[in-house]
Amino acid sequence: xxxxxxxxxxxxxxxxxxxxxxxxxxxxxxxxxxxxxxxxxxxxxxxxxxxxxxxxxxxxxxxxxxxxxxxxxxxxxxxxxxxxxxxxxxxxxxxxxxxxxxxxxxxxxxxxxxxxxxxxxxxx
Ligand code: SF4
Numbered sequence: 001x002x003x004x005x006x007x008x009x010x011x012x013x014x015x016x017x018x019x020x021x022x023x024x025x026x027x028x029x030x031x032x033x034x035x036x037x038x039x040x041x042x043x044x045x046x047x048x049x050x051x052x053x054x055x056x057x058x059x060x061x062x063x064x065x066x067x068x069x070x071x072x073x074x075x076x077x078x079x080x081x082x083x084x085x086x087x088x089x090x091x092x093x094x095x096x097x098x099x100x101x102x103x104x105x106x107x108x109x110x111x112x113x114x115x116x117x118x119x120x121x122x123x124x
Pocket of ligand 1: 048049052053054055099100101102103117118119120121122123
């Protein structure tokens, strides 16, 4: 019984840590995207994304609309949004930003974070 309790609690703790880390990454990446210039690493990563079939373009309202429609699934899977159905791939238009249809990340924010990777291992 103790073993079961331990493993259950550890599972909850590790999910909590993953959720905390995911929220922290989202916050840090988005702040850095606002205040710092792109580095060589980011430019290389974004160059790969620009040629990828999973690149999509959303403006803030469009992306938040998707988040709102999928609020429960996003909340439960915030540490791994790849499990949700892919975002619709949309063409560039004024005001839109680069997102990944697989991981659902805002790519200028994700590219800032060294420990964040392409879900398909296409970027360094
Ligand atoms: S993160 Fe990977 S899968 Fe997503 S757009 Fe960039 S290269 Fe494509």
